[in-house]
Every structure is written in structure tokens, then in C-alpha cells.
Amino acid sequence: MTTAAGVTDPPTAVEVLERCRTLVRPALGAAVERLHPWVGEMAAYAFGWCEVGGAPAEAPGGKGVRQALAVLGAEAAGAPAATGVPAAVAVELVHAFSLLHDDIMDGDATRRCRPAVWRAYGTGPAVLAGDGLFALAVETLAAAPGGGTAVRRLSAALGDLVTGQADDLLFASRPWRGPQRVRPGEYRAMAERKTGALLGCALALGAHLGGAPEALTSGLDRVGRRLGVAFQIVDDVLGIWGDPAVTGKPVHGDLREGKKTFPVLCALDGPGPAARRLAALLEAGGDAAEAAAAVRQAGGRRAALAAARTLVVAAVDELDALEPATGAAAELRSLPGYLTDREL
């Protein structure tokens, strides 16, 4: 944006995301077209492009953070935005795959205010559609110039995704207190794999395709991982206190389902009576609104938001130290605040 005085304002995150979405959309659409028609319809439904049955739709399709990071990764390496497009397509496909399968595993019936794919099409077809997206992601990246080695990075991130999801599923059977309880540090390690790995991979793949030296590629990977953990923590805060109209999820849903989210784990990790009262409430499966108040009282909300802020500051510092190409630097810097200040 250029003001009347001719001074260029830094771009807003919304502008950055929109530019990258517009750039990537044709290639993403062309990739999905290559799927089996039935699998492709499920994929298009997941992206918000169609209704069940195939009628065109414009449903909310996610913020497109991962595709933007891939494009900006290429630009950070001084390459044209288009160089990052195959990476952008690959990470959006992987993200869609992971949402499809995670919704099955977690029993989440709603995604972006619509029935999840497994509810709309059945569990078996949703498993298959996820597999198709997964294969297509690898195929898309492998076919890109320089994609052969990039696939190693993508497959490592995929492994992290699975490991993080496994840890998250296993957290469910752990107790709320005592030595076997889930500590906030364990949660952060899980979130780095489950959410951070793909954000880091998006930046790194874009940089790699853009011809970045290994130090920049690895550095951007670390930046993305930190942002991913911050993003997940904020998502957890929104899962308890977010506006259902904005999050598309029921109020206090995560608490009602007894999910071990970061604010709850921080609250339980405290020494005071508020933590003990919260643990008793959660063990008894008590009222979710009361539990939410207890998490806040025990400092869980404050600790979670502080952790997210610290991660964002560290990510931005690391980003600046990497000295990415000028235009990309300003655009990249617009994203962390957007991701972590959402509707809070």
C-alpha cells in the first residue's frame, strides 16, 4: 500500500495471504483435477470449493497459511514467487490430508462450520481421500525442478505429523494429575511435530526450490516450527474461550471432550489450590464453563498466551537474523501477529 505521501506501508497479513492464495489456486486446482473424480470431489469439498455431490461452493477453506509460507520461503531466497508454487501445493495437500484423517481419529464431526469429510462421505471414503491427497502431494513436489531432494524434507515432516498425532492421541489416556500427567513441555514437543513441522516444512521447501543455501532453509524451518507451536497454543485458547461463530467449533468444546490442551496443562502444572480444584473438576467430568473459569483462575490462559508471545518474538528474531530478501522479510513479519492475535 502506498500512502498519499508516497511512503509504502508494510503489507498486512490479509493482503499477503490473499496474494499467495491467488497465485497458488490454479496449480492447486489443477493438481486436485488429477485425482480420481470421486476422490477429487471429496478433496474439493474439503477445500470448500464444492458441496457434497459436486455443486460449486465458496465455503471457508482455511487461511492458506502454509501455501503463503512456501511462496514466501522461495521469495526469501530471492527467487520469484512462482518458484515456490509446487511446494505451496504440496503443503496445502498435506494439510488437507491431515485434517481429513485427524477428524476421523479425533471424532470431530465439524470442520469449518460444515460436516467433516468423514461425516459427509463416510469413514472409508475419507480415509481414501486422505491417502489420495497424500500421494498427490508427494507426486507434485517430486515432479518440481529440484523436487527430488525436497521430498526428503516433506517425508520427514510427514513422519513428524504422524508422531505428533500419535502423542496427542496417547495424551487422552493419561491422568490429569500425578507423575503420569502430561507436562506443558511434552505438549510443546507434540505440537512442534503435529503443527510446527508442516509450517517449518512449508517455508523450507519454498526456500529449497528457490535455491536457498542450507543455512537459510534450515533456519526458516526452525522459524516455522516455533510459529506452529505458538499457533497451536492460540488455537487451544480459542478452543476454550473462542467465539463459536468465528472458530466454527462449539463453545468450551475442547473442555467438554476432556482434551489435554495447553492452557489446561499449564493451569494443572501450578502448585496452588486452583490447580487442585481444576484437576478434581476435570476428573469428575464437571461443567465445562466452570472448568474454563478454573483454568483461567489457575493462570492457564495467561501462561498459554505468554508462551505463544515468547515463541513469536523468538521466531521473528530468528527470522531477522536470517536476513531474508527484503520484500519477503516484511511480508513474513506480518504473519506471526496475525496468527496469534486472532480474535483474542
Next chain:
Amino acid sequence: MTTAAGVTDPPTAVEVLERCRTLVRPALGAAVERLHPWVGEMAAYAFGWCEVGGAPAEAPGGKGVRQALAVLGAEAAGAPAATGVPAAVAVELVHAFSLLHDDIMDGDATRRCRPAVWRAYGTGPAVLAGDGLFALAVETLAAAPGGGTAVRRLSAALGDLVTGQADDLLFASRPWRGPQRVRPGEYRAMAERKTGALLGCALALGAHLGGAPEALTSGLDRVGRRLGVAFQIVDDVLGIWGDPAVTGKPVHGDLREGKKTFPVLCALDGPGPAARRLAALLEAGGDAAEAAAAVRQAGGRRAALAAARTLVVAAVDELDALEPATGAAAELRSLPGYLTDREL
């Protein structure tokens, strides 16, 4: 084998499979060790290496055809057997992944005489374990020397697997007769993707890692695809008339579940009264033993076995024309008969 007279007999398929299994097992085990422990246990259970809970077991783990094809593909290119091992590991991991997810989609509760992974561990965990195997397969191949370009071939085969499975699932809702019925040719196209693609890919990846020229690699891919269709057709025959003690599946199981298998489709494709009687029986969900007899009477069993034999002859002819390295040629030639003459 060398006889008393000093003449070397060609190796038997059982010997070939055993040699390749012994060669590949350490690398396959090491790959599975890299998975999250819980995901790794599910994978080890699927391979027959452990019970639920992790206690060691020696349950039947499949014939290991795909790993053998990968090793022989490398040898066909004149490379040492070990060159094909990363390809062998990758295709066995992909095969295990596809069985895990297909059993969920098809609702198959039993696999190799044991509860399927989704029955033993739950649907969500089985989805996750499949994803972990999938990611590990790509990672293993991508990390191999020359693996970067090989991944393109693997991901194309993965896409075929998904497309074939989608077609197979959609066959279920098609009628038994009339213009919308599934024709044997459609079935063969489905089976080439669902079963043939990975067998062809196994040979081709081994050859690729072994430094084969493109003509040999592509030729071996075609050989494997034909074998895969033949193998699937024979599997279908066994699914109706096979000995449950050998197949590990209930007698007439495929007929009771109303599966559109090749012998049934061949029988229904005939013009005579036997085809019409069979269609009526299947539409009414009649007795499975009676349906099996009707399929045989309408020539379905004979036609299926003839198609399998023709495919095997074509595959062996094509194999000979490719002139693979001598030792590998004899071993490769041992496999088609073994795969298609199983317990018939």
C-alpha cells in the same frame, strides 16, 4: 540347487522369496524401528512380528512378493541384490499401509488369520499407522542413492493404488446386470491400478536403483502390472473356492459380501441362462454356496483362470524380451507360476 550330476536346477519361487526376505528383513525392521513406538507396534503387528501389546510373535506375514520383485529388479539391471533393498523396504511398507487402510474401507475384520489392525487397535489408530507406514516408505526411498527420482515413480504408483481402490469401492453400488453393470474389462483396469501398479513399481524401482536404462525399467513395470492383474484374479478365485485354512478367509466370503470379483463378472457377462440365473441369485442375496456353483456353471471360474494364465504367459514373454541379467531372469521366471497356481 546343484544335483549330483552337477547340473544346476532353476531356483524355486519359495527359495527366491526366502532369499529376498532374509536380505530385506534387517532394513525393514530398522525402518519400522524409526516409527513412533505405538505406531511401530501396530506396524510390527501387521507384519506378524508381534502380538497386540508388543510380545514377539511369528505370525504369517505375507509372501513378500513385492520385496522380492524389487530385489530381482536391481539384479535384472546387473546390480547387486543389496542395491534394491531400499526399494524393497519402500514397497513392503506401502503394501502394509494399503492393507491397513483397505481393511478399514472394506470392513474386513480378519487379515492372515488374525484380527485386522483396525479391529485389534481401533479405526483411528489404524488410520494413523497406515499414514506412518506411507510416510516412512517415501522417506526410505527418498534417502536412497538415486531415490530422489525414484520417488516420482513410487508416488505415481500410490496414486494408482488410490484410484484403483476408489473404483473398487464404487463397483459395490453398481447393479449386477444391465448397461450399468461392471464389465470384466473395467475390473481389469481397476486391478491393474489396485494390485498391478505396486508390483510393477517394485520391479521398476529396484531396476532404477540398480541403474537400469529406462526401457528395462518401464518394461519391468509392465511385466509387474500384468502379474498383478493375474494375481488379483487368482485371489478372487481363491476368495470363492479357496480353502479357508489356507486363505485365512471364510469360505465363499466374497460372495456372501456381494463383492464384484472377476469370476462373478465373467459369469455375468455371458449370454446364457446360467448368467441370468446367477444375476437373479445375487440380486436376491441368495445362498453363497449356490451362487458359487452358479458362477462355475456360467463359466466364470474357467474364464477367470484362463485370463490369469494368458496374462502370465504375456508377462513371461515380455520379461524374456527384456533380456534381464541371467541369474535374475531365472528367478523372476519362477514367480508367476507360484503366484497364480496357489492352492488351486
